[in-house]
Amino acid sequence: MISTRYSQAKFACLLLLAILVGACAPKAVKEGPQAEPKRAVAKYLEQDYARFRAAQVGDISYKLSIKIDQSPSHFNGSNTIEFTLKHNNARFVTIDLYDAEVIAVIANNAPVKWQYNGFFISLATEFLEEGTNTLTINYKGKYSNDGMGFHRYQDAATGNVYVYSNFEPFYANRLFPHFDQPDLKASYELDVVAPKAWQVISANSELGTKRQGEYAHWIFPKTARIPSYIFPLHAGPFHYWQKDYVKGELRIPLRLFVREELAEHVIVEDWFNFTSQSFDFFNEYFGEAYAFGKYDQVIAPDFRWGAMENLAAVTFNESFVKRSSKTQAERQRLANVISHEMAHMWFGNTVTMRWWNDLWLNESFATYMSFLQLSATGEFQAPWDTFYTNIKQWAYWEDQLVTTHPIELPVADTGAAFANFDGITYGKGASVLKQLPHYIGEDNFKTGVQNYMLSHAYKNTELKDFTHELSRSSGIDLDQWTKRWLRKAGLNSIRADFGCEGRKLSALNIIQTAEKEHPTLRSQKINIGLFTLSSNSPAEQIAAIPVHYSGKKTRVEFPSETVCPDFIYPNLDDWAFVQVKLDERSRETLKESILWFYDDSLRTMLWQSMWDAMRAMDISLEEYLSFVLANLPKEESNQILDSTSKQLQYTQDYLWLTEAKSGQFAKLRAQLSEFAWKQLQLAQQASDKQQIWFDLWVKVASSSSDTQRAHTLLRGKATIPGLSLDQDRRWQLLIILNAAAHNHAQQLTEVEFKADNSDRGRLMHLAAKAVRPDTATKAQLLDDIANNNDKFKHAELSSIHQHLFPASQVQLLRELLPEVHQTLQALIKNKEVEIAKDYAHQLRLEGCDKESLKSLAGLIDNSKNADPSVIKQLRIKHQEGGRCVAIAERTQ
Numbered sequence: 045m046i047s048t049r050y051s052q053a054k055f056a057c058l059l060l061l062a063i064l065v066g067a068c069a070p071k072a073v074k075e076g077p078q079a080e081p082k083r084a085v086a087k088y089l090e091q092d093y094a095r096f097r098a099a100q101v102g103d104i105s106y107k108l109s110i111k112i113d114q115s116p117s118h119f120n121g122s123n124t125i126e127f128t129l130k131h132n133n134a135r136f137v138t139i140d141l142y143d144a145e146v147i148a149v150i151a152n153n154a155p156v157k158w159q160y161n162g163f164f165i166s167l168a169t170e171f172l173e174e175g176t177n178t179l180t181i182n183y184k185g186k187y188s189n190d191g192m193g194f195h196r197y198q199d200a201a202t203g204n205v206y207v208y209s210n211f212e213p214f215y216a217n218r219l220f221p222h223f224d225q226p227d228l229k230a231s232y233e234l235d236v237v238a239p240k241a242w243q244v245i246s247a248n249s250e251l252g253t254k255r256q257g258e259y260a261h262w263i264f265p266k267t268a269r270i271p272s273y274i275f276p277l278h279a280g281p282f283h284y285w286q287k288d289y290v291k292g293e294l295r296i297p298l299r300l301f302v303r304e305e306l307a308e309h310v311i312v313e314d315w316f317n318f319t320s321q322s323f324d325f326f327n328e329y330f331g332e333a334y335a336f337g338k339y340d341q342v343i344a345p346d347f348r349w350g351a352m353e354n355l356a357a358v359t360f361n362e363s364f365v366k367r368s369s370k371t372q373a374e375r376q377r378l379a380n381v382i383s384h385e386m387a388h389m390w391f392g393n394t395v396t397m398r399w400w401n402d403l404w405l406n407e408s409f410a411t412y413m414s415f416l417q418l419s420a421t422g423e424f425q426a427p428w429d430t431f432y433t434n435i436k437q438w439a440y441w442e443d444q445l446v447t448t449h450p451i452e453l454p455v456a457d458t459g460a461a462f463a464n465f466d467g468i469t470y471g472k473g474a475s476v477l478k479q480l481p482h483y484i485g486e487d488n489f490k491t492g493v494q495n496y497m498l499s500h501a502y503k504n505t506e507l508k509d510f511t512h513e514l515s516r517s518s519g520i521d522l523d524q525w526t527k528r529w530l531r532k533a534g535l536n537s538i539r540a541d542f543g544c545e546g547r548k549l550s551a552l553n554i555i556q557t558a559e560k561e562h563p564t565l566r567s568q569k570i571n572i573g574l575f576t577l578s579s580n581s582p583a584e585q586i587a588a589i590p591v592h593y594s595g596k597k598t599r600v601e602f603p604s605e606t607v608c609p610d611f612i613y614p615n616l617d618d619w620a621f622v623q624v625k626l627d628e629r630s631r632e633t634l635k636e637s638i639l640w641f642y643d644d645s646l647r648t649m650l651w652q653s654m655w656d657a658m659r660a661m662d663i664s665l666e667e668y669l670s671f672v673l674a675n676l677p678k679e680e681s682n683q684i685l686d687s688t689s690k691q692l693q694y695t696q697d698y699l700w701l702t703e704a705k706s707g708q709f710a711k712l713r714a715q716l717s718e719f720a721w722k723q724l725q726l727a728q729q730a731s732d733k734q735q736i737w738f739d740l741w742v743k744v745a746s747s748s749s750d751t752q753r754a755h756t757l758l759r760g761k762a763t764i765p766g767l768s769l770d771q772d773r774r775w776q777l778l779i780i781l782n783a784a785a786h787n788h789a790q791q792l793t794e795v796e797f798k799a800d801n802s803d804r805g806r807l808m809h810l811a812a813k814a815v816r817p818d819t820a821t822k823a824q825l826l827d828d829i830a831n832n833n834d835k836f837k838h839a840e841l842s843s844i845h846q847h848l849f850p851a852s853q854v855q856l857l858r859e860l861l862p863e864v865h866q867t868l869q870a871l872i873k874n875k876e877v878e879i880a881k882d883y884a885h886q887l888r889l890e891g892c893d894k895e896s897l898k899s900l901a902g903l904i905d906n907s908k909n910a911d912p913s914v915i916k917q918l919r920i921k922h923q924e925g926g927r928c929v930a931i932a933e934r935t936q
């Protein structure tokens with residue numbers, strides 16, 4: 045498709061040469077402050093060219109008209125660009141526009157010749173003036189179906205159509221021709237013609253609408269100067285609710301949109317409450333109240349990401365709307381994402397990074413701020429415990445992988461902007477930002493952030509502008525901090541090494557280690573907690589010793605009469621970014637006594653330490669499992685239950701994958717699923733715990749009794765008092781039946797699909813098909829994934845990838861291994877990177893043994909042409925596979 049247009053563009057250029065004094069012909073470059081770089085004819089924008097263009101044009105405003113008619117594939121657009129040409133010294137100005145049909149280009153009231161290559165329009169500067177220019181481009185644009193650009197979605201059951209924009213980092217030019225880079229900020233005037241029953245949502249509230257037969261014409265006022273990647277245009281027959289946020293003089297109209305088909309499942313009160321709580325915090329924290337008038341939130345169908353901070357019209361994934369009741373943890377996740385996106389309104393949308401290399405700061409800051417907000421004005425108990433289990437653990441995990449990297453990296457083009465977007469950029473970035481207020485003082489941090497907002501509002505910045513403001517407010521130089529944390533990869537571990545004489549502590553050292561590949565040892569302040577335990581009474585903290593450790597070994601001073609502790613935790617209160625390894629004595633203490641530590645935050649870290657100990661092979665899989673089975677039933681914290689139940693799902697996977705080597709694992713698997721089922725029965729009715737146990741049971745179900753239970757529940761022959769078996773849970777039961785090839789699985793699945801022919805029903809119907817242990821079905825699906833381009837939407841493919849080979853079906857995976865590997869090669873060759881990456885991410889090792897590792901290494905060798913992000917997924921699989929092999933060996 046692109047290559048055809050390519051040759052057409054060349055042909056047009058040759059014609060032009062004959063007629064004009066060739067705009068395409070090489071021409072002497074006039075002298076100027078910057079040489080004109082050659083622009084790559086590609087899907088991405090290079091930093092070098094963006095830098096040149098930022099010096100070439102400025103003072104930009106857009107008048108954008110879009111007409112959405114009945115066409116399923118195209119829309120009509122016109123954009124009038126006003127800009128100043130700063131140095132009329134280059135041959136061309138280029139305007140980004142992807143895969144469209146250009147109809148006319150008018151420069152300063154005269155039609156002009158132009159070239160278009162499917163990626164950008166080139167206009168010879170001889171048609172322009174030094175100073176102000178007006179350029180109008182009429183074109184026909186294409187809707188996207190991959191979630192990026194201007195996405196069009198049609199609901200299969202109702203036929204309703206919805207469109208939404210999703211532009212970061214370089215997809216706004218799929219909607220309209222413009223200068224698509226974050227440091228060319230512009231104001232926007234928008235008007236849209238759309239079907240009369242639709243809502244049209246953008247950065248401002250509309251000035252008015254006018255009926256035009258079957259259509260309505262929406263007119264929006266001029267926006268502030270913003271980067272194009274956050275310019276929003278969402279439209280469709282949305283259902284919506286509205287409410288005002290009022291605080292003193294300040295009034296912000298709030299609206300919440302969802303497609304009609306999901307409206308009944310939205311807990312509107314939660315959305316508005318969480319939004320108001322976030323405004324309470326951010327309006328005060330940033331020193332300047334929200335500046336963009338209204339605030340809309342749009343739950344968008346077939347949305348690829350969690351959410352996106354489009355200016356005053358944030359988009360959210362539909363997974364935030366659950367058809368079952370929500371646990372506190374799930375409600376907190378929603379509050380967190382609402383808050384994260386709102387933080388971007390200031391940090392990112394008002395003050396914007398100059399280039400994508402500082403995207404990490406944008407995301408890390410919003411991640412950190414959302415937890416700060418939750419802990420200040422939110423309604424949840426312990427948001428920082430969630431930060432510890434979700435954000436910090438993600439960072440620790442990623443930082444120990446062979447694929448880890450420094451937080452700050454150069455980004456040569458927009459194609460690479462998201463290549464390293466992972467637990468390092470989000471998780472580690474947010475974790476090290478969290479250290480900063482401790483390091484420079486909370487008030488200084490806040491003052492620095494406020495000054496940063498004040499000095500750079502509506503402008504662009506780099507990291508040094510941010511650290512400069514923090515240094516100025518605190519008087520502390522941040523150069524060393526930047527070098528140590530942002531420019532060096534790798535995670536350190538610490539362990540307490542202590543000895544006692546009689547009943548007194550005689551020596552205490554902190555031992556620091558680093559991974560071989562990243563040998564940097566760091567210096568950090570920690571708080572060492574010393575505890576004693578006696579039978580049937582809570583752990584007693586006998587000392588908390590703040591220490592600045594550095595190097596391999598740090599000797600710790602302590603009062604001479606300190607009692608010999610039973611347990612030491614060297615990162616009390618989670619001050620440091622470091623993984624804790626428990627010493628052997630403390631680990632043994634914990635096995636028996638974890639529940640005697642009454643502090644929830646500390647206990648959260650202790651549970652994590654036991655999981656880490658198993659992954660580090662300090663304890664065996666059986667030891668870990670028996671520890672959990674003995675203690676989890678009495679655990680009161682839902683947060684801990686939630687995070688431990690995720691670890692139990694991995695445990696079950698390990699048990700399936702190592703089965704070939706060890707017969708006793710079948711027994712352990714059954715023990716785990718029986719345990720989950722029993723706890724589900726014992727859980728208090730209608731409690732969060734009951735929901736968490738249900739979710740765990742459906743994931744670890746492995747025996748024929750489990751299949752029978754699922755069948756009985758589905759048929760309504762049994763119930764779980766207090767738990768409603770709603771539509772989403774019924775699908776979970778059907779996954780169990782299908783995975784186990786139950787006699788009635790297929791028939792019951794079809795009946796269910798008739799009853800739930802919704803978008804979500806279709807995803808689950810596909811999942812049920814993919815999970816069936818049937819070679820022919822799986823082979824057909826693999827073939828479809830590889831060769832049948834238009835058969836599945838993005839979300840459907842993802843659902844199939846996820847369910848195709850559960851750990852219980854490694855035998856089938858082995859049989860189909862050549863097809864599984866060929867499918868990856870086909871995706872690498874023919875499909876967009878995101879799909880290949882998702883497939884690679886869901887790939888499973890066919891066993892925890894050396895042969896399987898070898899075959900994966902072979903696949904990596906054969907995938908050298910793949911995008912680095914796909915190879916990265918494979919390398920992570922290989923490293924995790926190695927760990928699985930080691931766990932299996934440790935067990936025998």
Ligand SMILES: [Zn+2]
Nearest residue numbers: 384388407410
């Ligand atoms: Zn974000």
